[in-house]
Amino acid sequence: MQQRISFITLAVRDLDASRAFYLDGLGWSAELDVPGEVIMIRAGQHLILSLWRAEEFEAEVGPIVRGVGVPPITLAHNVASPDEVDAVLETAREAGSPDVSAAASRAWGGYTGYFADPDGFRWEIAYNPGEIGLSVLPDQG
Known part of the structure; x- marks a missing residue:
């Protein structure tokens, strides 16, 4: 496989x-x-x-197993700067996300925040300046 x-x-x-x-x-x-x-x-x-x-x-x-709390999965959308993190979170807020967290600097060196879709699935919006974070961004050229 x-x-x-x-x-x-x-x-x-x-x-x-x-x-x-x-x-x-x-x-x-x-x-x-x-x-x-x-x-x-x-x-x-x-x-x-x-x-x-x-x-x-x-x-x-x-x-489907249902219960109280957040679904045990996150989907991540990486961006090239902290400003882009804030912009995407604002777009989610304007789109009607029922839960948008403020972005924060993380101990590992990145900057992330989360929003929920209508079913509560959490999307992480992340600026990850490390090699693996940069490797998942679309080509900028």
Whole structure:
């Protein structure tokens, strides 16, 4: 098996709310949009973020464990500067994120903050000045 990820699928309660947040609010565009079922968004050259209606997800994958707290996963979006971190967090706030944390300098040398999508999935917006952080940025040339 090759070391890569092709799809990240999030089971969402309200597909229309997710569409409004990701497409209208964040300004992303769908590669595939099947009303009432799924929205697929290209998130990288070989990566698709799939927002799948929870009922459809459960029918194929199995019951979803629900409870109080934050889903035990974060998705990260790295940027090239601390100012970009603040700008993306403001965009998420304007898009209607139900929870946006202020960015902060981290002990490891970076600067990060978080926002939640309509289902509570947390996105880390990060400036990571280290080699691995810089390696995930799109080419700037």
